[in-house]
Amino acid sequence: xxxxxxxxxxxxxxxxxxxxxxxxxxxxxxxxxxxxxxxxxxxxxxxxxxxxxxxxxxxxxxxxxxxxxxxxxxxxxxxxxxxxxxxxxxxxxxxxxxxxxxxxxxxxxxxxxxxxxxxxxxxxxxxxxxxxxxxx
Amino acid sequence: xxxxxxxxxxxxxxxxxxxxxxxxxxxxxxxxxxxxxxxxxxxxxxxxxxxxxxxxxxxxxxxxxxxxxxxxxxxxxxxxxxxxxxxxxxxxxxxxxxxxxxxxxxxxxxxxxxxxxxxxxxxxxxxxxxxxxxxx
DNA sequence: TGTTTTTTGCAAATGTGTCGCAATTTTTGC
DNA sequence: GCAAAAATTGCGACACATTTGCAAAAAACA
Numbered sequence: 194x195x196x197x198x199x200x201x202x203x204x205x206x207x208x209x210x211x212x213x214x215x216x217x218x219x220x221x222x223x224x225x226x227x228x229x230x231x232x233x234x235x236x237x238x239x240x241x242x243x244x245x246x247x248x249x250x251x252x253x254x255x256x257x258x259x260x261x262x263x264x265x266x267x268x269x270x271x272x273x274x275x276x277x278x279x280x281x282x283x284x285x286x287x288x289x290x291x292x293x294x295x296x297x298x299x300x301x302x303x304x305x306x307x308x309x310x311x312x313x314x315x316x317x318x319x320x321x322x323x324x325x326x327x328x329x
Numbered sequence: 330x331x332x333x334x335x336x337x338x339x340x341x342x343x344x345x346x347x348x349x350x351x352x353x354x355x356x357x358x359x360x361x362x363x364x365x366x367x368x369x370x371x372x373x374x375x376x377x378x379x380x381x382x383x384x385x386x387x388x389x390x391x392x393x394x395x396x397x398x399x400x401x402x403x404x405x406x407x408x409x410x411x412x413x414x415x416x417x418x419x420x421x422x423x424x425x426x427x428x429x430x431x432x433x434x435x436x437x438x439x440x441x442x443x444x445x446x447x448x449x450x451x452x453x454x455x456x457x458x459x460x461x462x463x464x465x
Numbered sequence: 466t467g468t469t470t471t472t473t474g475c476a477a478a479t480g481t482g483t484c485g486c487a488a489t490t491t492t493t494g495c
Numbered sequence: 496g497c498a499a500a501a502a503t504t505g506c507g508a509c510a511c512a513t514t515t516g517c518a519a520a521a522a523a524c525a
Contacts, residue, residue, distance in 0.1 A: 210492075212504080213490095241506070242482090244505070246482065262401065262403070264396065293443075306435065307459060310418065310462075314457055318454075319456075320454045322453060323450040346522060348472065348522080366513090376474090377474045379473085379514075379515085383473085
């Protein structure tokens with residue numbers, strides 16, 4: 194089951210048709226891994242800006258993509274079904290974004306934390322800020 | 330050492346003068362704890378919008394304030410020197426934001442994670458999303 | 466106090482996200 | 496496969512958010 198199949202199934206199961214703009218948005222994110230909205234718009238060269246926005250909205254509702262807060266903007270990435278769960282470290286000097294591997298112990302700890310406050314956790318984001326190897 | 334002193338020292342150490350607009354921004358955040366940019370602007374009634382933006386930028390660089398991502402917007406709060414470190418859980422149904430107590434084990438885990446990638450951690454944000462007690 | 470540097474307010478420019486609507490594309494029922 | 500119905504798109508136009516240039520005001524300095 195490759196990414197394209199997962200993608201097509203997600204759409205089919207929600208009675209949403211696979212159109213050129215939607216494929217373009219998916220392709221851009223699959224290829225570039227992580228994009229700002231502006232980057233995504235220009236990566237989908239012949240898709241209208243409004244359609245990119247509408248597409249990201251529907252994709253997010255379906256879990257096909259995620260919005261990753263970085264600093265105070267956000268970036269877009271394919272959802273968890275398309276790659277392992279991970280977090281990001283952003284270098285405050287050069288702006289590089291480093292993907293961090295999943296840490297099961299960490300995830301458990303978060304579940305605990307939420308549970309203690311009677312909060313039902315559906316998702317979470319962790320954002321580290323600091324200096325990358327080359328900038329420090 | 331109260332908040333005002335910490336604030337004044339942070340400015341002094343960076344050769345930045347304490348002006349009316351800057352004090353207004355600081356006061357608003359100290360009083361309201363957590364504000365959106367729009368709220369902050371209207372809370373600083375006779376400070377120009379552009380100055381609020383410029384002030385939040387410089388304050389953020391000095392660590393006087395932090396941007397807290399909530400969903401995909403953000404809110405502004407005083408930095409870590411001004412209150413205990415904590416994180417937020419946002420209810421996806423009613424939008425409530427619940428402050429979570431610090432968890433030292435969690436913080437250690439993050440340090441580890443960053444260290445393993447030769448990343449020098451200066452700060453971090455954790456954002457939980459799910460359902461609060463009343464909404465679930 | 467007079468001079469230099471920093472900061473501010475204002476106005477204009479740019480960026481980001483949303484909306485209505487007519488045209489196009491896709492789906493559906495035959 | 497074809498016509499009607501439904502979904503989706505592109506194209507403005509809009510509202511709001513953020514940044515910028517610049518002259519005036521305030522603060523720092525000597």
